[in-house]
Amino acid sequence: MAKKHKCPECPAGEKWAVPYADFLSLLLALFIALWAISESNPAKTEALKTEFIKIFDFSPSNVVESETSNQQQYKGASKTPQDELEALKELTLTQQETIKKLKAALDQQENQVALQLPARIEFERGSADIVSQDVRDFLKYMVDFTKGLPSKIQVEIRGYTDNSDTALRSFDLAYKRAENVANYFIENGVNTKSISIKSFGLNQPLDNDASLTKNNRVEIYYKMDVTDEQTQKSVIERLDTFNP
Template identity: 30%
Template sequence: MAKKKKHEEHGAGERWAVPYADFLSLLLALFIALFAISTIDKKKLASFVEAISAAFSFKPISTSAPPSIIEGVGVKQKREDTKKKIKERVEQIVKKLNLEGKVQVEVIPMGVRIRILDYILFNPCSVEIKKEYQELLSSVAEVIKEANLPVEVEGHTDNIPPSGNCIYPSNWELSAARAASVVRFLIQSKNLPPAMFTAVGYADTRPIAPNTSEIGRSMNRRIEINLITGTDKEEEYKEKVKTEKVETNEEVRPNLEGTGKSNKQ
C-alpha cells in the first residue's frame, strides 16, 4: 500500500507576522511618545520627528550639533568676551588712578566683580563717599553705562560692631547704607536708570578672610560692585527696560495726537 504524502507545513509562510507585530508595537510607542511631549517646544518637536523619521528609514543621522546648541555656544562666547572687555576696561581705570591692591577686578560666573576696600571710600562709621575717590566710582559708572547690564552693589563689614557713637546700631544697617550710598552716586554720576541697580548689605556674614587679625578684618570691610550677565537678573532687567519704554511711549502719545502736551505730571 502506497504511503500517504505528508502535507507541507505552512508555518514558514507566516513568518511575516512577527516583524509586522514588532512594527506595530514600535508605531504605538512612537505615538505614545508624541502624545507625551505634545506640550514641548515646536522646534524641539520638529527635531524629534526628524530623528525618528531618519531612524525608521535607516538614514544616517547627522552628527553636527543642532542650530539651537550652536546658537547657545555663540551667546555664551559673546558673554565671556563681554566680561573680559569689562574687566580690562576697569583694570585700566584702576591702574590710571594708582589703586592697584586697593581695587580688585575679577570675572565670576555671574559676570564681573569690582571689589573696593571700604577705607578708601568711607571714613569709619560714615556712608559719605570721600571726594578723592569719587573719580573711581564715576569712571566705573561710565563702564556700567556702556555695558548696559544690571548691577548689584554689596556692602560688607568685619565682625566688630559699630562703636557706641556710631548712628548705625549694627553692621547690617551700616553695610546696607554704604551699598545704597554707592548706588546713589553711580546713578547720579551718569544719570543711569535706577532699575539697573540693587543694593544689599551682608554685614559680616560673607567674609573673605579670617576676622582674627586687623589685616583680615580690613579685607572683609569692602564694597563689591557686580555687573551681571548671563543670569535671570539680566533678563529681568531687559524686561523692565522694555516695559518702561512701552509705558513712556503711551504717556507721550497724546502729545503727538493732539494738544502738544504730555500727560506726564
Template identity: 30%
Template sequence: MARKKKHKKHEEHLDESWLVPYADILTLLLALFIVLFASSSVDANKFKQMSTVFEQIFDGGTGVMDHQSPVQTDTPSDTKEAKTTNNNQTAKGALGEKEQKELTDIQRKVNQYIQTKQLTNKLGTSLTDEGLLVTIRDNVLFESGSAEVPTENREVVKEISNLLIMDPPRTIVISGHTDNIPIETQQYSSNWDLSVMRAVNFMKILLENKKLNPEWFSAKGFGEFKPVASNKTDQGRSKNRRVEILIMPRSAANQ
C-alpha cells in the first residue's frame, strides 16, 4: 500500500491587527513633539499650517510625515530685519502722527535754544517711542561728585524751564545717571544716591518757575545702570554722567 503523504503543518499566521493602533499612536506622538518644538516660536501662519495637519490626521487623511514641517527656521538676517521692522512700527505706533508732530515742534524749539547758546556739545535731543528726550551732560550743571547746581549754572536750568512751559502741560520725568566709577563720600554712599539727588536738585530749580505745575513732574535715579556709551574710556564715562528730561506724550497721562 502506498504511504499517505504527511502534510506539514503550516505555521500559525500571526495576528498583525495590533499594528494599526500602534502606528496611529506613533503618529500622534510625533505630532505632539512637533508642537512642543514649535511652541516657542510659532506665529499665526505656522499655527494655521499645524492646525491643517492635525485636522487631516484626525479625519483619517494622510499622516503627518507626508507634510512639510510647519516649523520654519529663520536665518540671522531674517531675524534682524524682522526685529528692526517691529521696533520701527512700535515707535511709530506709540507716538502717532499728531503726537509726533507736537513733540517735533517742541524739539525744534529746544534745538534752537541749544544752537543759540552754543551748547551743542553739552545738550542734545532725541525723539524716542517714549517721548522727547533732552540730555544734559553733568559738567553743564554739576561739579565732580556733587549734586548741587553751582550758582553760575542755575541760569541755564531756568532757561530750560521756560522751554517746558506747555499748554496743556505734559508729564515730565527727570532722571539722573552716573558712570561706573564707585563713589563714597559723607553725603553720597553710592552712585544711586548721587544720581537721585542730581535729578531732584535739578527738578527743584526747574520748579522755581511758577508757570510749571509740580504735579506733572517726577524724579528718579539710575546710578550707572543705564549707560549710553562705554565706561572704558573718559569720553564714554563723560556721556554717561548726565541728567535727562523726558517729555512724555499726552496719551501717557491717561494710562
C-alpha cells in the first residue's frame, strides 16, 4: 500500500490585509456619507467639520504656517467664492470703512446671504425726509453700486426709529423712511421688481439707549441665494472694482 504524503503547510498570508481592507471600506463609506451631507445640508457639514477639528486637535492655521510661500500663493489663488465671502465678512466686522470704500458685512440667514454696507442712512427725529446732502451723496453711490449688480439680487430696504413715540407710529415712520429711500432708487433707474421694504419700527436699536439719534436710520441689504456661487462672485468683483 502506497504511503500517503502529508500536504505541506501553506505559507502564512499577510494577516494585516483583511482588516486593512475592512478599514478602507469603512473609510470610503464615511467619505460618501460626508459628501452626501455636504450636498444636502451645508450647515450640518460645518458642524461636523468643527467636531472633527476638536477630535483630532487640528488647527487649519498650523497647516498654513507650515506651508512654503509658493504653496500659500497657490492656495490663495484657488479660493472659492464662499471663502472670499467669509474673508470679506471677517474684514468688515472688525472695522468701519468710509462710505466711499463701500466695504460690506455678510450675514448668512437660512438659504440666503445678506450683504449690508456698514454706513447707515440717518434721519432727523420724527422725520422721514431725506434732507442731508451727505445722505443724498451716499444714496447716489448706492444707486450706482446697485445698478452694477446681477439682476437676481434682491434689494431689501429696512426702516427703523428711536423709542420717542408709540410702537404703531414708530412702525409707520420707519416704513415711510424705507419707502422714501426705495423711491429714490427707483427714480434713479433701479428696477422696482428687485426692491422690497421692511419696517422694524422701534425694534432692534443699535444701542442700549434706544432713544439715540443713530436709531433713526435706514439700512440696505442685498440678498442672494447662498448656493449661487456665480452671483456671489459677481458681487465680490463689484466690490473690488467699484470706486464711487
